[in-house]
Amino acid sequence: MSDIIRIEQLNLYYEKHHALKNIGLSIKEKAVTAFIGPSGCGKSTLLRTLNRMNDMIPGTRIEGKVEIAGADIYGDDVEVEGLRQQVGMVFQQPNPFPKSIFENVAYGPRLQGIRSKSELEAIVERSLKQSALWEEVKDHLKKSAFSLSGGQQQRLCIARAIAGQPDILLMDEATSALDPISTLKIEELTQDLKKDYTIVMVTHNMHQAARISDQTAFFLNGEIVEATDTTEMFSNPSDSRTEDYISGRFG
């Protein structure tokens, strides 16, 4: 597996607050990478630098380099919309549009200029199948997305994020608002999705990171303390701060 994301000497400031300190990290293609760490440690901030969501926060300043597939995403010629299509995102709270199930998934492809009904139908079906929602909704695609349960809404958001066939899917605590069964479904889904996509997730649930990620990075006070194979991190971490955190002794 080669690296699809390379982060070098990345520093990020919110006004005077130094939120990310000298981050260096490579993220493997078609694998699940988990960011863990206590609240305020910078893990969500780093996730948001990967599709430039931090651009929207006034007073944000970034130094250093973030490369995706060899291209600097903070370069002058980068189109942010194109980047966000390449790097999809799913948030903590399911946030479907107030539209039908079909239209939620077709929204992105329509924006990309796809007009053909059959083509859109094919994309919607493929995306809903990949997000393991198709069987539950195929007979009522015209119903409002809000008629779905929270867990189904979240899978719909995943379908929406992958409809534009991104390379990377960012998940920011995507299961923390869901019940255990819905959580399990999404965890299983990540194992299927990683065959086609690179997944980077932030989670507060360490056992979730242990269950579904291939690589884990542990953050503390804006720095990466340790980034390694997940099994290695949870069986024999090399830094005592990692050990203390994953053993629940601080944080």
Next chain:
Amino acid sequence: MPNRKGFDESLYELRELLASMGDHVIEALQEAVQSLQSKNVELAKSVVDNDYRLNEMEEKIMDIGSRLIITQQPVAKDLRRIIVAFKISSDLERMGDLALDVAKVTLRLQGSELIKPLKDIPQMSEIVVEMIRDSIRSYLDENTDLAHKVGTDDDQVDHLYSGMIRELHEYVKENGADGPQVMLINLTGRYIERIADHATNIAESVVYLVTGKRPDLNS
């Protein structure tokens, strides 16, 4: 997140139980060998009668460890602490059974005179008692140097045991065989040598606990 006081207290309880099992095994082995030397049937019986305590403590360790895994989902060294407690308790339980087997030899001999005075068995037993002490101490202190010493001492026990077999062989050639007794003495040596192997297993568990790597001290 909490400071895991309850969890740490349960881990401490596991340590205490293992230390206590270790003491118990040492006592059982010393009494079994003493019963053999002094042909003391009563002492041998008490070793047999007391073995249930080790089984109970092993079960208690299994219960506490299982509960911790279910409720605390430990990772990294915390998980190794529990895995190692399971392994060490099972080694100690087996060592207790072997000490009991030595005591049963005393019972089988029924006070009859030995063909020759015991020499190697008490000597082996002394080394093995120290190995058990060191293995438990290395566990409590997480001292890998001491754990490696246990591995070295095991070689000495193996050496004494093979010497003892050779001697018994010579004895049979020179004096004709007292078949059953030669067999029993041979078995006793074997039981004690096996106890030493289990002490070495404990030492290996200690190295695994501390380093996360599995050594082989038993080769």
